[in-house]
Amino acid sequence: MLYSIAVNVQRAILADLPADVLLCIFALVDVYGIISLGQTCKSLYSLAFSKSVWLNVLADLKRRGFVDEATTPDITALSAEELIDCAKRLAIGPSTWTPAPDGTFVPRVRTQRVVWQQEATGEDFAYWSAARLLPGGRYIMAVLDCRLAAWDIIQDRRVQWNLDFAANTAAVLVWDAKRSGDNEHTFIVAHSTWERSDLCMVHITEVNLSSGAQTKYLSTEFEMDKLSLQSDFCVLTDVRSAIILHWRSHTAVKLQCGARNSLLRLALIPGYAVILLSALDRPDNMFILNEATLREHLAPFTSLLLVECLNVEGLLPSARLMYKFEGVALPPNTNFQYAQTVTLAVCPSPLAPDEYRVWVTIRKRGSFRMSNTTVARMYSLRLRVFRSRKTNENLQLCLRTSTSMPSEGGWKEDDEPTFSGHSSSITRNMGEIQAFVICATYLAVVGGKVLLPKVPGSPPPDIDVSPHAGTWLCRFQKQLVVLYFE
Amino acid sequence: MVLLVTSDNEQFQTEKDIVERSVLIKNMLEDVGESDQPIPLPNVSSSVLKKVTQPSTGPTEIDVRGRYLSTASTTVESPSRPPILEQSQDETRKRTTDISEWDQKFITVDQEMLFEIILAANYLDIKSLLCRRWLQDGSQHDQGARPPEEIRKLFNIVNDFTPEEEAQIKKENEWAEDR
Incomplete structure (x- = not known):
């Protein structure tokens, strides 16, 4: 006993x-x-x-879509060391993503897979963009000839599935997909389409990429630039406003920032909304707002163009100021050109269930006494929620790394960084097979000129980076290649 | 009502739907069927069983860490149901991030009691558990995971590593250090 x-x-x-x-x-x-x-x-x-402890950890990570199924199909076959190594990669990125003294870093590729080739599909001219690995690493989704398309990496084939469009002429603008529940094949897909000059739509669909079955939840008029999914919410954003759409109940609320020269970014985590308010001549502030406060304002809508609009400044007294980004304000009296790009991404952390990695990039440009001033920084922060505490201390946000981002030859305003739990990167094609990559892993900043592995017979690369469990997805002109790093 | 008998021969009248959340007792009840026979729990003492089945109301008695007492006593709503109710069988497999208020109070017991409760919870197959909170939350260090030194102190664990071994292990695991 x-x-x-x-x-x-x-x-x-x-x-x-x-x-x-x-x-x-x-x-x-x-x-x-x-x-x-x-x-x-x-x-x-x-x-x-021991193996049993880490098998448990990895099984949980697999359920949450962290473990790459293409390279790690069977976690039970791994030894204890390999399991721990797998968790480590998810936490801090591939082992070869470490900076060399000269500022460059040379990531070593373990394997690479050509997922798609122009010739193989037989299409005369295929233009595609916005390719990303979906959670779980088995499927790639991309816009191919203005339509959403998906590839199954394991079965090495294009998924036979077509989203049901309102009109044949509709073109996909932006999309996002998240796992629906624990099923590895089922995803909630949000995408927007441009139907004709005066009509954009946003659609939310549940798709099973194994069977091709789909359920349509919502299609409505839409006017924003970007969208992202978080459980039952879809966040649609443009420069100064964000719509939070609860697509299951068809309710929404719109937040707008009223202050001059200000930008608003918003991301959701379960129970809370993370709000980044950016201004050219003031430090940028990150707030966290209880979801309940937003839910009070959710209201049914007939069109997203007519959603009730709230001034975000009015909500701030009930929000908590979590972080002030100092040192990214331009001097006062700067002659502002409207050149301000701010991105915010909140990714779940593999190390703890209620921990998130928050990536922020801030770039501002203005001219002062005839000379241009630019500030550009990338931040990595850790956000933790202690749900057991019903006190005000239940949220914690702290800075892990930050790096200034060179603008010359590197990052351009319209470049969008990509994010994952372990790293964030921005790439710039520098011709041939060189790329300029600024990459911040969770614990360190690495970056500089990167030699991309050469793909035989390929023209100079055109790169989309999507870090997922140590993989990058590179878009070469007529090929789609996934690189898995050591 | 179900009659439970603890290792120190104390009898407890408990609601059936409450005790059935313990997988062990539920199975026992199914085996025995409708019966007035008391169910013996030879591995659980009365003080522990009280902790496991009683709804907790009001501030808890012993406060080891100091800080929890205030958290527990200032909360307005007190849970009306005991913890085993909050734990359904299929939930035990998932890592639940939500530690109930009951658990919060639960951890304000002394070390020996905690030890017995862990054993009892395991025996009764109730896995919501407290340990997680003991091991992680509430550390004075950055409110994150407790560093090894603190766990050693809390659970009276003897450090049997050599300084070299300890440094080596620390270095190997820097990547998951809660900084």
Whole structure:
């Protein structure tokens, strides 16, 4: 009997617990907790770094779409070391993404897969863009000839699936896809289409990429530039406003910033909205607003063009100021050109269930006494939610790394960085097979000139980067190549 | 009502729907069928069973960490149902991020008690558990995971690593350090 072992112990100690109970405890703590426990004593060390503990961790990560199914189809076949290594890559990026003293970094490619080739599909002229790996790493979604298309990397084929369009002439503008529940093949897809000069639509569909079955949830008029999905919400944003659309209930609210020269960015995490307010001549502020406050304002709509509009400044008293981005304000009296780009991305962290990695890039340009001034920085922050605490301290946001971003030869205003749990990067084609990449992994900044692996017979690359579990997706002109890094 | 008998021969009258959330007791009840026979729990003492089945109301008695007492006593709504109700069977597999208020109060017990509760919870197959919170939340360090030194102190674990081994392990695991 387990109990009899301990019943007379005067000072109960954790290491005395039977191994099966300890394994239960390991299953309940996050990666930080496992590592921390493993460093306390030898008996806990051997348990904490055992295969069963890490199999559990990886199974959880797989369920959440972190584990790349194309390169790691069967986690049970991995040894304890390989499992830990897999978790480590997810946390801090591939091992070869480390900066060299001269500022360049040379990522080594483990394998590469040509997913799609112009010749193979037989299409005369195919133009495609916005390719990204979907969570789980099995499917790639992209816009091919103005339509959304998907590839199955494992079966090496194009997914036979067509979104049901309102009109044949409609072209896809932007899209986002997230897993729907725990099913690895089912995704919620949000995409916007340009139907004709005066009509843009946004559609929300659930698609099973294995069977091709789809359910349409919503199609409505739309006027924004970007969209992103977060569980039952879709956030549609343009420069100064954001619409939060709860697509299951067909309700929405629009936030707008009223202040001059200000930009608004918004991302959602379960229970909270992360709001970034950026102004040219003031430090930028990040706020966190309770979702309940937003939900109060959600209202049914007939068209997204007519959604009730709230001034975001009016909500700020009930929001919490979490971070002030100092040092990115232009001097006062700058003659502002409207050159301000701000991005905000919130990615779930593989290390703990309620931890998020927040990536922010801020770039501002203005002229002052005839000379141009530019500030450009990329930030990586950690956001944690302690749901058990019903106090004001239940949120924590702290800066991990930040780096200034050179503008010459590197980042242009219209470049969109890509983000994942472990890194963020911006690329610029520099001809031949060189690219300029600024890449911040979660713990360090790496970047500079990168030599991309050569793909035989390919023309100079045109690169889309989407880091997912150590992979990059590179778009060469007539090929779609996924690079898996060491 | 179900009659439970603890290891120290104390009897507890408990609502059936409450005890059935323990997988072990549920199975026992199914095996026994409708019966007035008491269910023996030889691995659980009365003090522990009280902790596991009683709805917790009001501030909790012993406060080890100091800080929890204030959290627990200032919360307005007190949970009307005991913890096992909050834990359905299929949920036990998922990592639940939501630690109930009950758990918050639950952890304000002393070390021996915690140890017994862990064993009892395991025996009764109730896995919502407290340990997670003990091991992570509430550390004075950055409110993140407790560093190894703090866990050692809390659970009275003897550090049997050599300084070299300890440094080596620390270095290997820097990537997941909660900084």
